[in-house]
Amino acid sequence: MAPGPAKKPSRIQQRNRRRILDAALDVFSGHGYRGATLDQISEESGLSKPNILYYFDGKKDIHVTLLNQLMATWLDPLREMNPDGDPLDELLAYVHRKLEMSRAYPRESRLFANEILQGAPRMGPHLLSGLKPLFDEKTALIQRWIDAGRLAPVDPRHLIFSIWATTQHYADFDAQVRVLMTGDKAILQGADAYLDTMFRKLLTP
Amino acid sequence: MAPGPAKKPSRIQQRNRRRILDAALDVFSGHGYRGATLDQISEESGLSKPNILYYFDGKKDIHVTLLNQLMATWLDPLREMNPDGDPLDELLAYVHRKLEMSRAYPRESRLFANEILQGAPRMGPHLLSGLKPLFDEKTALIQRWIDAGRLAPVDPRHLIFSIWATTQHYADFDAQVRVLMTGDKAILQGADAYLDTMFRKLLTP
DNA sequence: TCTGAATTTGACCATACGGTCAGGAAGTGC
DNA sequence: GCACTTCCTGACCGTATGGTCAAATTCAGA
Incomplete structure (x- = not known):
């Protein structure tokens, strides 16, 4: 189960979610949604693919999270x-x-x-x-x-x-x-x- | 073997190559290179996937052809x-x-x-x-x-x-x-x- | 140090993808 | 009609991809 929204994120969670999002930003911005792969994000972030899916519910979830973050500051x-x-x-x-x-x-x-x-x-x-x-x-x-x-x-x-x-x-x-x-x-x-x-x-x- | 460059294209070739390129333009412009699939181009053009590969050497060939056409008029x-x-x-x-x-x-x-x-x-x-x-x-x-x-x-x-x-x-x-x-x-x-x-x-x- | 929760992983799965191939259908010139 | 080329297709292949899962490892608090 992915970390629920109820509990406050641990330091590890903060660090790894940030790593994943940073790597995903690289990959999504360079190849578009469909052109991006979890394996690329995995390699770029240094986290294994299943581990990425431990922090996010899937490829779409990562993308949506990025877009929401973006809109907030853009x-x-x-x-x-x-x-x-x-x-x-x-x-x-x-x-x-x-x-x-x-x-x-x-x-x-x-x-x-x-x-x-x-x-x-x-x-x-x-x-x-x-x-x-x-x-x-x-x-x-x-x-x-x-x-x-x-x-x-x-x-x-x-x-x-x-x-x-x-x-x-x-x-x-x-x-x-x-x-x-x-x-x-x-x-x-x-x-x-x-x-x-x-x-x-x-x-x- | 794909139609060689030596012979002039038949009417069927002209028609089908145009169909393919038109469909491919839709798909590539809407999803980027990696996001586009031959199956989409196949469906959009009404030609079977192997038939598309009869007219072009592959996905990359279609894309390059489109880009070349584009540069010529753009x-x-x-x-x-x-x-x-x-x-x-x-x-x-x-x-x-x-x-x-x-x-x-x-x-x-x-x-x-x-x-x-x-x-x-x-x-x-x-x-x-x-x-x-x-x-x-x-x-x-x-x-x-x-x-x-x-x-x-x-x-x-x-x-x-x-x-x-x-x-x-x-x-x-x-x-x-x-x-x-x-x-x-x-x-x-x-x-x-x-x-x-x-x-x-x-x-x- | 012990214990339960959080974190991480290797192995695996179903599907989708680009591409191939042998052979059939449809034109084309005689 | 016949032979020959062009055009087209269903079935198939190897790989990549998003995702799952059980088990192992690490971590945090008592």
Whole structure:
């Protein structure tokens, strides 16, 4: 029987569950759900396959756990956008935070991209219940800023999309970016300056 | 023995190879390379599994064929950027063509995204030999336009990245976009107007 | 140190997968 | 109609995969 949810996890449980999830993040983000195997996760984590299944109810359970963890922190940058701040500053800060996430958590970005790319079969409800409300809230906020003349008039929804697309591109398409930017060490730094210019010009009233 | 490359393909061969590739595009773009199975391609195409292996040398052969076909047409919009045209017009037209590709060939876009996401294991050389030269050529062209004062000064490489990211986003993250834009039928039309504004403001000197 | 619970493992299972093969069905040219 | 090639299929194979289980090992508290 897998450790029930009632009792608090021992130190061993914490350590091994973390190991498994870390290895699984590597494997799932690199091969997609179906392409990932428990044996790979086993090898990468250093735990035997049956032992992994002692800590998780199965492959799907591991994947779902990862996606839940991800959703919990992935939207933080958007959540932090402050209605009382300066609109342009807030949005540019959001772009910056989002790009920083690409740098710090590329595997998480790719895990998410894989799931969406395949039609979000294991995440559809989460998107609707977790992401949609926040998205609606923030697009409404941006619209209010625009109506008040504090931002240039653009469709807030497409604005958010373009921020996500441009920032996540550096993590998700890393293999391509790397080939095309051979020799340039400071890719993300250049991206930061570029995106700042871009969104500043777009949004300045 | 699979049909050799020496003889011209019969009508049956043309039809069945096309069927297989079309089905395979569905399956590969939706599940990634490892996640796709010959049985799925078999069912989707209406051809038996051994028959599929009569036309192709194996799963890998089908995938490679798709990627080659893709590369041949995928870069056309970029290739068409005319050095003698008006810089701003050329770039905005490129954005428009790229977005149109997302609308017309979403499966191809996702096939490509899947491959890059997983580190381009079967496409790395292609990127270097096919994409890199074109990328270098066009970024150099844009830089010349900038040096001549005909475009606002931005990093041409990040400019291209941002065009790819924003346009392909609507195909690759379709599942997410659909959830967040419930009710809006004309998503791509709105995107077209938004991106036009965005890049116009960015690039106008 | 002893004891019961938590942790770990080797051996095993059913299924699914990519691929093969011998032979049958269907075209094609004469 | 006949012969020859092309096209197609059912049955099969070796391997990989997700998962199970009984038994062994380790751990934590008294």
